[in-house]
Amino acid sequence: MLVEEKNAVTEEIENLVKTYGSERSALMPILQEIQKKHRHISDYAQQEVARLLDIHPVEVFSFISFYSFLNTEPKGKNIIRICRTIVCDTKNKSAVVAAIERELGIKVGETTKDKKFTLEYANCIGMCDQGPAMAVNDRVYTKVTPEKAIAILSEVRG
Amino acid sequence: MEKIKKRREGKVIFSEYTRGAGINKLKEFSREDVLFELKESGLKGRGGAGFPTATKWMLTAAAKSDKKFVICNADEGEPGTFKDRVLLTEYPELVFDGMVIAGYTIGAKLGIVYLRGEYEYLMKPLQDYLQVMKEDNLLGNNIAGVTGFDFDINIVMGSGAYVCGEETALIESLEGHRGEARNRPPFPVNTGYMGHPTTVNNVETLAAVSHIVIKGGNWFKKVGTDKSTGSKLLSISGDCNKPGVYEVPWGTTIQEVLKLVDAKDTKAVQVGGASGICLNKTQFDRTISYEDVATGGSIMIFNENRDMLHILKNFMEFFVEESCGQCTPCRIGNVKMLEGIEMIERNDYTFSYINKLKGLAETMKVASKCGLGQSSPNPFLSIIENFREEIFNGSHGGRNGK
Amino acid sequence: MENKNEKRAPVSQKAHTVEKPKNPEYIGGTVSIEINEKKISVPMGTTILEACREHGIHIPTLCHHDDLCVAGVCRICVVEVEGMRTLQASCAYPITSPIKIKTSSPMVRKARRNIIDLLISEHYGECYACVRNNNCELQSLAKEYGVDTFNFGHVQSPRFEVDLSSPSVVRDMNKCVLCKRCVRTCIDLQEVGVLEAIGRGDHTHISTFLEKPLADVICINCGQCINRCPTGALRANDPSDEIWNAIDDPNKHVVIQTAPSPRAAIGEEFGLPPGTSVTGELNTALRRIGFDKVFDTNFTADLTIIEEGTELLIRLYNALVKNDPTAIVPQFTSCSPGWVKYLEHFYPDFIDHLSSAKSPQQMFGALIKTFYAQEVKVNPEDIVTVAVMPCSAKKFECNRPEMQDSGFKDVDYGLTTRELAKMIKEAGINLPEMPKSEFDDPFGNASGAGLIFGATGGVMEAALRTVLELVTGNKVEDIFENMNIVPVRGFEGIRYAEIPVENVGPVPDLLKAYFKDWNWLKGVTLKVAVAHGTANAKKVLEDIKAGGKLSQCHFIEFMGCPGGCLGGGGQPIPTNEEIRKKRAEAIYAEDQGLPIRKSHENPHILYIYENFLTEGPCSHKSHKLLHTQYVKRGKYIA
Ligand SMILES: Cc1cc2nc3c(=O)[nH]c(=O)nc-3n(C[C@H](O)[C@H](O)[C@H](O)COP(=O)(O)O)c2cc1C
Ligand code: SF4
Ligand code: SF4
Ligand code: SF4
Ligand code: FES
Numbered sequence A: 001m002l003v004e005e006k007n008a009v010t011e012e013i014e015n016l017v018k019t020y021g022s023e024r025s026a027l028m029p030i031l032q033e034i035q036k037k038h039r040h041i042s043d044y045a046q047q048e049v050a051r052l053l054d055i056h057p058v059e060v061f062s063f064i065s066f067y068s069f070l071n072t073e074p075k076g077k078n079i080i081r082i083c084r085t086i087v088c089d090t091k092n093k094s095a096v097v098a099a100i101e102r103e104l105g106i107k108v109g110e111t112t113k114d115k116k117f118t119l120e121y122a123n124c125i126g127m128c129d130q131g132p133a134m135a136v137n138d139r140v141y142t143k144v145t146p147e148k149a150i151a152i153l154s155e156v157r158g
Numbered sequence B: 001m002e003k004i005k006k007r008r009e010g011k012v013i014f015s016e017y018t019r020g021a022g023i024n025k026l027k028e029f030s031r032e033d034v035l036f037e038l039k040e041s042g043l044k045g046r047g048g049a050g051f052p053t054a055t056k057w058m059l060t061a062a063a064k065s066d067k068k069f070v071i072c073n074a075d076e077g078e079p080g081t082f083k084d085r086v087l088l089t090e091y092p093e094l095v096f097d098g099m100v101i102a103g104y105t106i107g108a109k110l111g112i113v114y115l116r117g118e119y120e121y122l123m124k125p126l127q128d129y130l131q132v133m134k135e136d137n138l139l140g141n142n143i144a145g146v147t148g149f150d151f152d153i154n155i156v157m158g159s160g161a162y163v164c165g166e167e168t169a170l171i172e173s174l175e176g177h178r179g180e181a182r183n184r185p186p187f188p189v190n191t192g193y194m195g196h197p198t199t200v201n202n203v204e205t206l207a208a209v210s211h212i213v214i215k216g217g218n219w220f221k222k223v224g225t226d227k228s229t230g231s232k233l234l235s236i237s238g239d240c241n242k243p244g245v246y247e248v249p250w251g252t253t254i255q256e257v258l259k260l261v262d263a264k265d266t267k268a269v270q271v272g273g274a275s276g277i278c279l280n281k282t283q284f285d286r287t288i289s290y291e292d293v294a295t296g297g298s299i300m301i302f303n304e305n306r307d308m309l310h311i312l313k314n315f316m317e318f319f320v321e322e323s324c325g326q327c328t329p330c331r332i333g334n335v336k337m338l339e340g341i342e343m344i345e346r347n348d349y350t351f352s353y354i355n356k357l358k359g360l361a362e363t364m365k366v367a368s369k370c371g372l373g374q375s376s377p378n379p380f381l382s383i384i385e386n387f388r389e390e391i392f393n394g395s396h397g398g399r400n401g402k
Numbered sequence C: 001m002e003n004k005n006e007k008r009a010p011v012s013q014k015a016h017t018v019e020k021p022k023n024p025e026y027i028g029g030t031v032s033i034e035i036n037e038k039k040i041s042v043p044m045g046t047t048i049l050e051a052c053r054e055h056g057i058h059i060p061t062l063c064h065h066d067d068l069c070v071a072g073v074c075r076i077c078v079v080e081v082e083g084m085r086t087l088q089a090s091c092a093y094p095i096t097s098p099i100k101i102k103t104s105s106p107m108v109r110k111a112r113r114n115i116i117d118l119l120i121s122e123h124y125g126e127c128y129a130c131v132r133n134n135n136c137e138l139q140s141l142a143k144e145y146g147v148d149t150f151n152f153g154h155v156q157s158p159r160f161e162v163d164l165s166s167p168s169v170v171r172d173m174n175k176c177v178l179c180k181r182c183v184r185t186c187i188d189l190q191e192v193g194v195l196e197a198i199g200r201g202d203h204t205h206i207s208t209f210l211e212k213p214l215a216d217v218i219c220i221n222c223g224q225c226i227n228r229c230p231t232g233a234l235r236a237n238d239p240s241d242e243i244w245n246a247i248d249d250p251n252k253h254v255v256i257q258t259a260p261s262p263r264a265a266i267g268e269e270f271g272l273p274p275g276t277s278v279t280g281e282l283n284t285a286l287r288r289i290g291f292d293k294v295f296d297t298n299f300t301a302d303l304t305i306i307e308e309g310t311e312l313l314i315r316l317y318n319a320l321v322k323n324d325p326t327a328i329v330p331q332f333t334s335c336s337p338g339w340v341k342y343l344e345h346f347y348p349d350f351i352d353h354l355s356s357a358k359s360p361q362q363m364f365g366a367l368i369k370t371f372y373a374q375e376v377k378v379n380p381e382d383i384v385t386v387a388v389m390p391c392s393a394k395k396f397e398c399n400r401p402e403m404q405d406s407g408f409k410d411v412d413y414g415l416t417t418r419e420l421a422k423m424i425k426e427a428g429i430n431l432p433e434m435p436k437s438e439f440d441d442p443f444g445n446a447s448g449a450g451l452i453f454g455a456t457g458g459v460m461e462a463a464l465r466t467v468l469e470l471v472t473g474n475k476v477e478d479i480f481e482n483m484n485i486v487p488v489r490g491f492e493g494i495r496y497a498e499i500p501v502e503n504v505g506p507v508p509d510l511l512k513a514y515f516k517d518w519n520w521l522k523g524v525t526l527k528v529a530v531a532h533g534t535a536n537a538k539k540v541l542e543d544i545k546a547g548g549k550l551s552q553c554h555f556i557e558f559m560g561c562p563g564g565c566l567g568g569g570g571q572p573i574p575t576n577e578e579i580r581k582k583r584a585e586a587i588y589a590e591d592q593g594l595p596i597r598k599s600h601e602n603p604h605i606l607y608i609y610e611n612f613l614t615e616g617p618c619s620h621k622s623h624k625l626l627h628t629q630y631v632k633r634g635k636y637i638a
């Protein structure tokens, strides 16, 4: 990482600490903000968070590894999460997944080469009465059909 | 203040309520009055564990500390549950008024909503709503004109971990740790968030409180059964024509529920989410109640076309992934159950091994550290038992024990 | 340990126990309970496990460790409490009401057996191919519960690569039972923070920041995690095969030095009770194994005192008299390599406080391949030096690139107490039966001052015995009864003492090169402190940073491990508070019985300054061989 980049990350985290405080309880919101902005939490960012909250870097790493929505490896700009829990499963989520996999040329758990999309499974996202459910970033789509899913993707791609 | 007309129907939660009414009532209501009505109502926690709310609040109120906290558990991670989302989207006044009432009663100045990360899109509307409450003096300092009645609410988001719905794991998560359940005792009512007495309540519990403060405990307990007073919001999904959130009185039978949502050819009903139990046709006359089949609200309906083993496998995959992984019975036990299911799938099992797994399931229920591991064997035991004909003497696949 | 409830410890790993009443006699201070139908009364807040232990009822444990806070994760210790739906973890359950407990009901026994079966099913490795064979808590549990088959299957292939990167600690996570004792050790007890649980659910495993190999992270090699691991998942990096090869090679002259702490502990590996000193027996055993010479590390401990003491006096002179801003006080001891690396990582700005004197182990290595090689006329190239240490960090220390001042690797191998015990057993020797024998010349037997280096406070006491006497000209035994400088002894995490220098004597010959007189020290109150365990070291450093009381100190002793070397990461397992006390007693008792108990009175030390280090302590030659420098490492790696 370049020095300027590092400085920018540090400054950003310092600002987050100003907003959320330097207590350990600020860890979650701080990491969520970093995740949202950079789509991952870099090694360097983890260390800076640890330094500013006065905890061990391994604790930050351990924390991130616990929560599904936080990650240390860069992901695509848009994260597609498809519910795989039983109700959506019985409503034919596999067809939706297959269609997206074909369309994007990736498998679940992978990111497209252009870093535009990451495809993941999620556990029940609370839309079971309108399954299959799918979330793209923080937007939720319901009663998704393979056709509808692809339409959503092109809309997101813009 | 305006009356809000809502389209949903129900005798208790979805009954009429004026925004801020519960809070304004506190001008004439003492803490003791609130606790009295709560006790009278017989309200029990709606998050799954069913602990009497009056007792929980009394304990927190009685605990000595300079700081106390109210936490609203909006982690709603149980598969098949979405009633809390509906409450937060359509009836935020019930939930937040309930939190303010809780703060008043136990002596807390801060309430925290732990919102599941999957509901990020609710963050903005909820925050806007809190802003309106502040403007109307329903939040902030000297609430409702009562000097010294200060209370504020923060919303904190989770990041995709089912176990964080467990109250002590939730507190750990709020404190900036992995969502690993704590040893209990001591309980949060004594040693909760940041070591201070804390009451953790489900969204629906808090919503019920707002009604009770206005309409009284007696009114509340007229609905439901002796031991399960009031009503329950059910999140109903699966094979039926009218899935959604319904308010029913406790004591309603499964059969009645199926009728309500127009379910046909029903083979199985999973009550209580992945960690609940699965009933077969002969059990549809059982009632939804603390004394019979308790539930946090999830009802999943499966018709004759569904493969029960596949359903069971889906549940166990969920637990293998969502276990926090700290305690032995849950971390490894769930894996063994899943492996057992795969053995049945491959037709490569012995009944004696299945029996060993049943014994293991019993151990998990009693020896796991938190409710996750204590309840994850439920679907295994109930599906294996209630659908053994299908699974072992297979209508499809012809599975056969050796 | 006193830091059980530190703010930084993960809350889930903290002792969520109820504070015990100071005086259990007061009303409500005790609770009457029933254990297996026996009525007993216990102080409020006692855990079920403590209550049972006190009354002779055995409850198996795995994640529990006396030194560490409660975890309650393995669930092996569950018991039945009447009226509760689920079983309760006895290690984590504070008794506050009159409960009825069953410790061995059918439900309890089944649960424990199932839990053991689960652990074993995921445990890759065979007992007979494991360092912890016969001293493994998982193995004992399996035995206790009569496990004779794999009820839930058994892993067929390893899930993790063994991490051999560190010269000190080997991690084989295939044997890990996820008790998190190492995590609690590294984060709470040592405040280093190398290990944590990574992942969730069945992916959970113990690892490092970014899953890097141990050698690439901030591990200080203290080995405290090894000592608390119930299984063979953590072990020291064992060089004994190479040592055997050297012994078996007729062209190699293999010498061994033994530190004080192993002698007070190695007996435990042979069934002797903790606190049995076996110095003489060990000497014989080492010769029978085939070591050519057996030396006493205490000799260079004495030398350290002279070098480090001289350095201290020079620093003080420059600071107090010359007001030289580069003379940095307090001076920190430097003989604990775990502590040194801790400072290099976490407080790199403080490294100028460290005494430049090498640790006794490294001084010895440098002397053996120079002075000794000359004396016995052996080519230093053919000399192999082995150091028996209570410490796993010593393995790292001897591999530091700076440690080649003899022109060769000064110390070839660091061997822990445990590994030496294994070698002795392998040679078919029953240590306790050995006749006693003395150490070899030219270093001979050392002073009691060198010996007490093994206990926390020992270096300070040894230094004070010498410095006070050299400065005041009075006998230490006239100042402190029996020469025991009690204020710096004990196990309290941080100890502080003030010792006034009321009068001064003549400057001894050894130091005439530096000082004309001691008048500048007259009336000065020496302020010293002692800290053990790096968590306590951190507190001291923070206090100094904040300009607190300890920043006024002249000299501070730091030891990386709780209890000092006698509680080192290479010592026999188990090690706990009680055992550490016993070992300390053994060391202090042996010191009491020695004819020479002050470093500067050791005739071999005087000999070496007369014949080899002729320019005296802290001179050019001694600097070349006996002093070193440190590296600012910092704690960031990415
Ligand atoms: C694994 C697990 C997940 C849970 N998830 C939730 C949840 O999402 N929402 C909730 O209100 N309670 C949940 N609970 C129950 C809580 O631990 C707690 O009992 C509840 O929030 C208390 O509130 P109540 O008394 O109002 O029900 C969960 C429990 C367990 C063991
Ligand atoms: S039961 Fe499962 S989720 Fe709960 S503490 Fe144990 S491992 Fe974690
Ligand atoms: S050797 Fe010490 S520093 Fe290294 S991991 Fe173990 S306890 Fe931590
Ligand atoms: S490495 Fe050892 S101490 Fe650490 S968790 Fe595993 S078994 Fe426990
Ligand atoms: S099962 Fe898919 S959203 Fe609930």
Ligand code: FES
Pocket (backbone or CB within 6 Å): C060, C061, C062, C063, C064, C071, C072, C073, C074, C075, C076, C077, C078, C089, C090, C091, C092
């Ligand atoms: S020893 Fe009590 S849970 Fe592990």
